[in-house]
Each structure stands twice: as structure tokens, then as C-alpha cells.
Amino acid sequence: MALVTNSIKGTLDTLPSSSYKLQYIESAVKEIAENYGFYEIRTPVFEHTELFNRSVGETTDVVQKEMYTFTDKGGRSITLRPEGTAGAVRSFLEHGLFNEPLPQKVFYLTSCYRNEKPQAGRLREFHQFGVESFGAATPAADAEIIALANEVFNYLGVNNLSIEINSIGCPTCRAEYHKALKEYFAEHKSELCDTCLSRFDRNPMRILDCKSPVCSEIAEKAPVITDFLCEDCNEHFELVKKYLNGMDIDFSVNPQIVRGLDYYTRTVFEFVSNEIGAQGTVCGGGRYDGLIEELGGKPLPACGFAMGIERLMLLMEAQKSEFPERKKCDLFIASMGENANIKAAAIANDLRNEGISVQFDTASRSVKAQMKFANKIGAAYTMVIGDSELENGIIKIKNMADGIEKEINLSNFTDEFQSEIIRQAMSEFESLGLNDIDISNILGGLS
């Protein structure tokens, strides 16, 4: 193995036959984000390892066993970003964006890296669309980002997603809750699975997440975080729900939702699907009021989410969502003979400059083979140029959908206007969609 022709485990190539689908998702997501007032931030793929240790949390699985960390030639410990929030916060602080009007709302669309065992919906290099709202304290901000995520799915025609929200409180009320949880699970310690036993000390809230039937049955009767929220946290959570109701966004409160990154406080939420296998969380996020301070800034509330592009793609494939068609060739120019070949290239060049998708033969094939090729690439129109066409200037343009041909005479026109004649001829075929090209004023200038 280890041949140069093998990609790295857990990575994906996106080929021309499907890249247009990703482009569609990306442009949709960008447009929606900007409608919500979020603008793009781009940060490096790698950062100081310490940044992730501090933000994501030393005890998390992500930091402990999933990061791609290496030492660079200067002896610094560098890590490929496992998520997008840390870099965004770092950049926010480094460039003093807290001095700009708050809240600062940013989005990113980038690759992330986690050294996990790949499976459906989980890759080692994957892509996230995420937003962050810095300096936004109110429940309205939480609701706004949930609405944004919801809008993305709606726009892309994804359905059957459930929005699950929870509040994990602030450090103060969470401490109370931890105590109560530990007391409860202590009574059932003998029944818990091995992993949950280890979680008992490390992070008892994660036991709530366990999928083993025994543990989840025990967890069902466990104390619920929402009963332990302090007054402020409770009010915040209630208001988030009111805002969501106000926007007609369906959600359910799920006390089991516990995020695996340390920086979350108060609101947490997930968009979950059961159609793409075990990794059903397509989008996850929440509030992280302590993170900016943790990374050395002044205390500033914030919230955000991240959406897995590959999971979204999986979901869209599973639901057979519609994608706009890939851009196809408008005109293929078949030619034979050196002079005609050169003429074909010249015409193609003119038309391309006008924004029309044109291709010509670069494999020196027979006219028949060129026509076959034109058919395969889905060219809407073709024309053939040979000796006789060069001589009398009369060229046939063929509509590939119905085979109807149309003659045009280019002999009385300069090179510069020949391409306009061709364009007009193409637009006169009403069956295919080039009619919207308006060339009337250019042609008007001819006569």
C-alpha cells in the first residue's frame, strides 16, 4: 500500500461529477448567513495546540485523542483545527474586533481535522459551516442562530429534522446539578457500563448521553438539569423557547443533550436526523459565555453553531433533494482541417468572452467523433466548420435536442460580429434556454 495513488484514510475526493452540488450548498449557506448579518471570517487551518487545549477543553476526547498535532521546525506545537470556534475567537481577540460594533457576527466554511475512525458521516477531514455571534448576551441571539440553521435546511429542502434544545446552565448552577447527578448515579454504580463508570468522575453529564439500554434507562430517571438552573439561566432558557415559538420554529426540549466540548454554557442544541446512520447530528451548537475570557479577553458572551457539510450532503442524498443542474456546454464547434480548427478556436474565444460556454475539438478527432463527444457532454448546440464553410461563410447551427439545423451566413461580417450572429442564431431556437441573452442592441448597431 502507501502508493502515491491512495488518498489518506478518512479523506474524500470530490469529483467534477458532484462538486457542483457542494458549490450549491456553499453558495446557499453564504447567502443565508449574510441575510442574517453574518459575514465570513477565514482563519488558518492550523493554530497553536494550546488554543484548542484551552478552548475545547483538556479533558475532552477531541483534545485527548483526536487532534492532528505536530511539532514544527521551530519546536512549536501545532494542531490542525478540529473545529472552527477556537480559531474564530482567537482572531476576534487578536484583531480587537470587540472594539467594532457588537455583536460581531461571523461565519466560516472550512475544513476540520479529527483523527477518528471513519464511518458514515464521520471523516478525518470534514467541512463545517459555522456561525459565531460575539458579544450577544440575550436569548434573542440564541434563537437567531437556531433560526439561521433552520433556514439553511429549509432552503435546501431538507426535512424530517428534529431540533432538540437544552440548557446546561452556568458554572454555578451546573455545579449543583453535578452534585445531584453524582448522588443519583452513585446508587446505580454497579449497573452502569464501563465507559459510564469512567464518565462518573470525569463528566457525569455524559452518562445521560449513553446509548446502552441499561444506562439510558437509569438516565431517564436521573435528575434533570432544568430543575437545577439558577434564576438567570432559567429565565434565559424560557425566553429562548419563547423566541423560537415566536418564529414558528418547532423544537423539543431534550434534557439528554449534552455537548462534548467544554466551552458550552446555558443553551445547547442539535439538529438531528435518523436517516443517515449513527452520526445523525447534522448541526450542533450553543452558547459559550465563558470562552472569550478563558482565552484572555474581557468577559463577553457569545454563541454559535457548526454544521457538518458532509452530513448535510448525506442527508440531501438520502432525501433525494434537488440540486440545480451543473453548467453545461452551450455550443460545441466541430472542425476539420487546420484553418478551420484555428477558426473554431477563434470563434470559441469570442463567444466565451461573452459569457457563453463553448467547447471545440482538442483531440483531433473525426467530425463524427466530435459530434459524439458533443452529445456526451450535453452540448445544446453544435456547428461544423470545414473547408466549404470557410470558403462561403455559410455555417449550420444544430440544435442537439431535436436535430434541427439553421443556416447562418457569416461571410459579410467581420470576425468581431460573426460571434454575434452565432449567438443570435442560437437564441432563436426557442426550445433551449439561451433566449434570455439580449443582443438586440449589439445587432442594432450593425445595420
Add this chain to the structure above:
RNA sequence: GUGGAUGUAGCUUAGUUGGUUAAAGCGCCAGUUUGUGGCACUGGAGAUCGUGGGUUCGAAUCCCAUCUUCCACCCCA
């Protein structure tokens, strides 16, 4: 990191109890008389049967290892 399954031409697969030049369909390329595609026909290229060992006179077929992919655990997007 743990467990289960998988791996034959670009793709989808066939390969019988281990036995001569590893099949097929699709795709690709080229032809089917004069310079025009979609149909049909003909021909061609293309596989060291994931990789490395081993058993055997002989292995795509058996054994071991390793890698990949897939599925689940774990964790997360």
C-alpha cells in the same frame, strides 16, 4: 482505540470441490465508404484478482499478517 463485514478492469458484478492465456454488462477508444450525435452492429484498449508472506506440483479461490472501505461502539459536525 474496540468489535463485525468487505476488497476481482473506470463502474457494477461472475468466477463452480484450488488446475492451462481471469469472464460479462456499462463506460472508454475506433470502425460500420464519402464531413454530423443520440439507436444498432463489429473490433480494441484496460485487472500483476488490495498488499506482503505462507501452504501446494499449481491459488482470485486455503492460512497468517497488513492496509483500505463499510457498519457499529466511543465521540462529535
